[in-house]
Amino acid sequence: KAGVTQTPRYLIKTRGQQVTLSCSPISGHRSVSWYQQTPGQGLQFLFEYFSETQRNKGNFPGRFSGRQFSNSRSEMNVSTLELGDSALYLCASSAGSNTGELFFGEGSRLTVL
């Protein structure tokens, strides 16, 4: 069974640009969540999508947005990039268990110059 796939794995952008990251969940998983990981703040929840609907959103500015398609694939977008957006962006999929088992991808490492 294929795992969670994230693309691109690495990218470099400059301030003011925008970026789109993609995530393909495990087949059959309908929940996709996005997290930002930085050395200072650790793993922080961005948002969760379930059946194309945003189910929950973390405490991030409106520059961070996402969407989910009918095949459960998800994208997140960050507009007007700031230096502080440099981070590892992790996508996780879930079968919907309340035990909290998420399956993470290897992440997209974004560097903003």
Next chain:
Amino acid sequence: QKEVEQDPGPLSVPEGAIVSLNCTYSNSAFQYFMWYRQYSRKGPELLMYTYSSGNKEDGRFTAQVDKSSKYISLFIRDSQPSDSATYLCASPYAGGTSYGKLTFGQGTILTVHP
């Protein structure tokens, strides 16, 4: 104050040592607790989860929850160099059916020396 607090370490131990990793949490609504392990340049993977208070053992790993003191622990017996990773404690969102929302601790970086 963060809802889940974890000492980031780093923690360095010799092979074979018993490792104790700890977290505290402040949200009394948290019911499930889990430990994720993250190797360098990889995403986190679920190691163990527990519900309510008590111990849960899985091979060399024991997870312990004390809800009265809001304290979560992970013990690793006979630690191996392959255990070197970042260990993250977490709890799912307690306010509804958002199973994809976890609150993570900062993560503890563990190095086990041969």
